[in-house]
Amino acid sequence: MTATTVSSDLYTQVQHFYARQMQALDNGRIEEYAATFTKDGSFQHSPGIDPVLGRDNILAELRSFLKKYDDDPTQRRHYFNQMILDPQEDGSLRSTVYALIIRVRPNEQPEVWPSTVVHDVIDLTDGEILLRSRSVSYDQLV
């Protein structure tokens, strides 16, 4: 079932990388989030939209996406789980990980929305973990 697989050390490092990355995003530190991509990294945060390329465009896209919460104060939390890492021939890693987003609004029960799967390609050059690309698929059946 496993074939070639990553070391436990690298698996754990990626967990820690995701923790820092997603806490940065959820706490609104979007420059820090954008810096987790390679310079020419690709980011598609929702299905059916075009990916944006490069940190500046990622940052602009996030600013635009998060604008909808301007009049709707919401604390979001991204829960990651069941991470599969597959080494690619070019030395990168393919990461496939569940992501459940919890939305918390004033005086409401926390809401589970949406349930997604995150598809990353992780760059490991120079001993650093960075995302070459991230795309997010939604579970919602339509």
Add this chain to the structure above:
Amino acid sequence: MTATTVSSDLYTQVQHFYARQMQALDNGRIEEYAATFTKDGSFQHSPGIDPVLGRDNILAELRSFLKKYDDDPTQRRHYFNQMILDPQEDGSLRSTVYALIIRVRPNEQPEVWPSTVVHDVIDLTDGEILLRSRSVSYDQLV
């Protein structure tokens, strides 16, 4: 609090094993799921039913269980958390892990159902991780 405990390397390998196993199940690749059990493995997916023995029976049981979704298209996601691994005297591992199932249906909010605890016995012979047995308890109080 810990006494004898597993290595971090093994702990991480089991996390990765679960990720591959449960993504296979949630994506409907049930042959792949059945293959994560030993040949004579035991599987009891819900309380109060008899366990089924062996990969063929596990596969048949899953086919039967999943039939109820034939007319009710549902994407399920199993979130595992707080995994405890206890080495047994015979070289196997006892694993006790929370499992929260998210059910996603068309045009509905994702639903948390049920909240469970998974009780596994993990076989490590031949350097491979396989389940000797799995039983699932439900948190729902009745």
Add this chain to the structure above:
Amino acid sequence: MTATTVSSDLYTQVQHFYARQMQALDNGRIEEYAATFTKDGSFQHSPGIDPVLGRDNILAELRSFLKKYDDDPTQRRHYFNQMILDPQEDGSLRSTVYALIIRVRPNEQPEVWPSTVVHDVIDLTDGEILLRSRSVSYDQLV
């Protein structure tokens, strides 16, 4: 993004420590939970209350807090996620980790309440993992 960081071995050990600690709490073994703090450990389980100091006081506080479930049978499950560990100059670790609490009551859907962030200081003296302090912030905006 990382600067000084912990080893993968230690990161995994803390995951396992949390699993044992929180399964103890969720299963009502609160003496075992209290024993995961240092002798003079500090615990503030909810915002806006004073922290309690020392294992005996932690135990008393938990007994008092859990009394509210005496007439309201509830199985709680604490899901931890996105754990960040930052080494401190004094050899301790600062841990910042998401915690989602699932509450399960008879004949009700599991409820997500509340969504929190756990802030721990972890003591590593004598090769043992213990909490010097824990405080919990709630996401709920008010």
